[in-house]
Amino acid sequence: xxxxQTDQQKWLYVLSQLFRNLDKSVLQQILQVGTISKxxxxxxxxxxxxxxxxxxxxxSGRFRAVSESKDKFTVLGDITxxxxxxxxxxxxxxxxxxxxxxxxxxxxxxxxxxxxxxIVAMEPExxxxxxxxxxxxxxxxxxxxxxKDAPKNIAIIxxxxxxxxxxxxxxxxxxxxxxxxxxxLHNHESIKNQDHETFFNxxxxxxxxxxxxxxxxxxxxxxxxxxYADLIIIAAEFGSxxxxxxxxxxxxxxxxxxLRKNVYLLLLHxxxxxxxxxxxxxxxxxxxxxxxxxxxxxxDAARFCRIITNQAVGVVLGGGGAKGFAHLGALRxxxxxxxxxxxxxxxxxxxxxxxxxxxxxxxxxxxxxxxxEAIDKKLTSGDLTYPIMSLxxxxxxxxxxxxxxxxxxxxxxxxxxxxxxSNLSAASLSFHESGLAAQKILAxxxxxxxFPPVIIDHQLHVDGGVMDxxxxxxxxxxPVGEIIAxxxxxxxxxxxxxxxxxxxxxxxxxxxxxxxxxxxxxxTSIIMNSLTLNSVQKQEENKxxxxxxxxxxxxxFGFMDDSKWKxxxxxxxxxxxxxxxxxxxxxxxx
Numbered sequence: 001x002x003x004x005q006t007d008q009q010k011w012l013y014v015l016s017q018l019f020r021n022l023d024k025s026v027l028q029q030i031l032q033v034g035t036i037s038k039x040x041x042x043x044x045x046x047x048x049x050x051x052x053x054x055x056x057x058x059x060s061g062r063f064r065a066v067s068e069s070k071d072k073f074t075v076l077g078d079i080t081x082x083x084x085x086x087x088x089x090x091x092x093x094x095x096x097x098x099x100x101x102x103x104x105x106x107x108x109x110x111x112x113x114x115x116x117x118x119i120v121a122m123e124p125e126x127x128x129x130x131x132x133x134x135x136x137x138x139x140x141x142x143x144x145x146x147x148k149d150a151p152k153n154i155a156i157i158x159x160x161x162x163x164x165x166x167x168x169x170x171x172x173x174x175x176x177x178x179x180x181x182x183x184x185l186h187n188h189e190s191i192k193n194q195d196h197e198t199f200f201n202x203x204x205x206x207x208x209x210x211x212x213x214x215x216x217x218x219x220x221x222x223x224x225x226x227x228y229a230d231l232i233i234i235a236a237e238f239g240s241x242x243x244x245x246x247x248x249x250x251x252x253x254x255x256x257x258x259l260r261k262n263v264y265l266l267l268l269h270x271x272x273x274x275x276x277x278x279x280x281x282x283x284x285x286x287x288x289x290x291x292x293x294x295x296x297x298x299x300d301a302a303r304f305c306r307i308i309t310n311q312a313v314g315v316v317l318g319g320g321g322a323k324g325f326a327h328l329g330a331l332r333x334x335x336x337x338x339x340x341x342x343x344x345x346x347x348x349x350x351x352x353x354x355x356x357x358x359x360x361x362x363x364x365x366x367x368x369x370x371x372x373e374a375i376d377k378k379l380t381s382g383d384l385t386y387p388i389m390s391l392x393x394x395x396x397x398x399x400x401x402x403x404x405x406x407x408x409x410x411x412x413x414x415x416x417x418x419x420x421x422s423n424l425s426a427a428s429l430s431f432h433e434s435g436l437a438a439q440k441i442l443a444x445x446x447x448x449x450x451f452p453p454v455i456i457d458h459q460l461h462v463d464g465g466v467m468d469x470x471x472x473x474x475x476x477x478x479p480v481g482e483i484i485a486x487x488x489x490x491x492x493x494x495x496x497x498x499x500x501x502x503x504x505x506x507x508x509x510x511x512x513x514x515x516x517x518x519x520x521x522x523x524t525s526i527i528m529n530s531l532t533l534n535s536v537q538k539q540e541e542n543k544x545x546x547x548x549x550x551x552x553x554x555x556x557f558g559f560m561d562d563s564k565w566k567x568x569x570x571x572x573x574x575x576x577x578x579x580x581x582x583x584x585x586x587x588x589x590x
Contacts, residue, residue: 002206003205010059011031011060011107014060015027018083019126022123026123026126029119029122030119033115033118034110037110038107039063040102040105045101046100048068049095049096055087056086056110058082058108059107059108061102061105062103063079063085063101064077065085066101075258076098078103085108087130091134101258103259103261107204150309150311151229152207152208153229153231154209154211155212155213155231155232155261156212156213159235159236161217171300175298175302184206186211186213203228212225222250226251230261230262231262231263231308232253232261233264234248234288235266237269238267238273262290264292265286266294267291268296269294269295271296276414279412280409290416291416306481310479312342312343313339313341314344314478314482314483314484315345315354316475317344317470318350319347319349319465320489321348321447322559322560322565323559325371325572326572327349327350327353328367328368332364333576334576337580339484341415342416343415343478345420346420347463347468347469347471351441351464352444354417355441358414371569377400380396389452389453390452391450398438408438416433419432419464420464420471420474422462422467423460424453428467429464439454439456443456448462448466468538470485470487470542470543472539473545482548484548486576548579550579557571
């Protein structure tokens with residue numbers, strides 16, 4: 001833990017982290033010529049449309065950039081300690097593109113054009129450093145931003161004061177100590193001999209995590225904790241009363257306003273608890289950003305700590321029909337290598353197989369038994385219908401999924417899981433992390449022309465691969481530090497040796513006589529590849545935004561042929577094992 005005796009020391013440290021390798025005298029010059037300003041929660045640094053030749057560096061606290069139009073506002077993102085704000089308008093002489101509010105008591109240093117030139121005259125490298133900063137900000141993706149914006153002050157609200165949270169908090173403390181993550185824990189009793197204003201003013205004097213435990217019996221303390229918090233965590237035993245409590249109402253946790261804090265719902269379970277049911281009862285009248293199921297074990301404690309430090313691991317699985325069996329092998333390889341999976345998302349086959357693993361809580365013996373049962377049911381054969389909306393009726397797959405998941409909802413999974421669908425009615429991508437698992441997965445695998453669309457909330461949904469066959473970008477909304485993406489579709493140019501397309505008669509004879517004269521994809525592959533052309537291009541653009549990206553080589557396995565399912569699973573396992581083996585030491589984040 002780095003501790004600072006004075007504000008000046010803290011500010012110098014922040015600038016040194018922002019402008020690395022700049023001489024300390026230059027950093028001191030910045031503090032001398034710039035204007036230090038303090039902002040209370042809700043105050044503006046500047047307003048959208050303003051014309052000012054100044055930019056700011058956040059020395060402590062947290063700000064939020066908001067785009068405003070008429071009665072609507074859009075949150076563009078948060079700016080935290082050690083980040084600059086307003087630099088684009090400063091260099092372009094343009095108007096401010098957003099309004100920036102202080103999320104909690106915060107401090108900035110403001111530099112005018114004249115002051116900037118004064119510093120550059122003394123140290124020309126400052127200009128280059130600031131330019132690099134702007135370029136990096138422009139090029140950074142959402143994942144990188146989230147890593148940097150990890151919360152420092154976390155308010156904990158125990159909804160039931162008579163509930164002893166110590167068995168779970170002790171596990172968290174053990175994990176933080178094991179990972180050498182420094183933290184402080186404060187409640188009303190621990191600071192009863194201190195002046196509250198002095199205590200909160202000194203919160204920024206260290207760079208560790210502060211847990212601020214709120215209490216309904218000390219409303220003023222809880223209000224101050226809320227004001228200074230970057231993140232609110234509501235903790236409750238899963239089987240307890242889920243109704244809204246007075247402390248939630250008093251602090252207006254769910255008010256829809258510009259200064260709303262992120263709220264995580266921490267649902268506590270015994271170690272050997274059965275799979276949650278009816279989790280949605282906790283969502284009634286609450287607007288939360290994330291829910292976390294936490295069993296009383298070190299494994300879940302480690303996941304919780306990765307999540308609150310924005311270092312969670314997200315796994316993204318792509319579509320590819322029967323080739324999706326490879327995802328089962330890939331996930332088993334991750335499990336055996338002790339690579340954590342904190343969030344899981346998929347499209348099409350990635351949703352079908354990946355979410356089944358999440359539903360079984362990574363019990364691969366159960367998963368293999370379930371897979372064999374599904375194969376024996378021949379879900380993709382003997383289900384033809386009049387080709388009005390689709391070639392297949394989809395009844396066998398629908399009945400199977402609803403029998404398998406029954407009333408299980410996505411929010412009941414032990415780890416947060418999602419799937420993607422293409423909304424035909426709205427011509428947009430739809431993201432699903434709640435609702436009936438069977439319905440959302442059925443929609444995610446509904447290949448247009450092969451399976452009928454699925455109606456969700458009176459709108460038609462089809463295979464998510466039409467719009468995004470590898471939803472890396474969708475994973476950004478979670479507090480992940482690493483994303484592992486598995487693609488089933490290699491992006492390569494393929495040339496045909498044929499001069500022209502053979503007739504249907506020629507293709508039929510070729511098949512009957514088992515010749516290999518014509519090597520062309522089947523109707524299913526043609527339909528799916530045509531529908532996902534744009535999605536595959538998006539995949540090529542987004543793959544660089546994953547920490548680890550791997551294309552499984554499944555050449556020779558058909559898109560709808562599940563007869564070789566065991567071989568496909570083994571391929572996924574073996575290739576992932578080899579992939580992990582060859583990862584460079586510096587990228588082995590686990």
